[in-house]
Amino acid sequence: MLKYAIIYENELNEIYQKIILGNEKYLYWDHTYSNLKLKLRENDWEYLQLVSIVNNKIIGYINIKFDRDINAVSNISAISFDIGNIYFLYDLLASVDLIFCKRNMSKIIINFYKKNPYAKVWELFIGIFRMRYIGYYENNRKLKNGKLVDELVFEIKKKSYLKIKNEILKTKDANHNIRLFQKIYNKIGVNCESML
Incomplete structure (x- = not known):
């Protein structure tokens, strides 16, 4: 379930400091x-x-930046x-749905780092929603360990997202990833009714 982060500010920062800071697993988060x-x-x-x-x-934690x-x-x-x-994936998809359904944004631009081991989630979204490849920035971000990493940029427009979402919901003979997204949409509700 998605909630405003500020309501949980102390608890969130305590978790962040305990889990993220100095943890090599989260190297791509800190830069x-x-x-x-x-x-x-x-x-x-x-x-x-x-x-x-x-x-x-x-x-x-999900941080969405508006332009x-x-x-x-x-x-x-x-x-x-x-x-x-898996519930974090539900909420991540719910946040995308919220952006288009409740906040009425025209598109989402996603940047991620090529060698980030957790980029698989974004790759799943990019594949399912057929996001448009925008560009590639070589050695665009420096990590704490001194390594430079490449950045990939993709976008999806609201019209495309809603069309693909509708296709996903209507698909009968679906592969594993499509079934996962059907399950997520059924869990979060398809009409964006229970969102912020």
């Missing part, structure tokens, strides 16, 4: 330096910051504190 606390905004004009909650426990000049989301940062928990 060159670490913020010792997440900067949570008191409004959702520029950023929509959410936590994923299961059984009253924070399992993830109001072009009515788009210019990036989504997502981090799971409970890697492998």
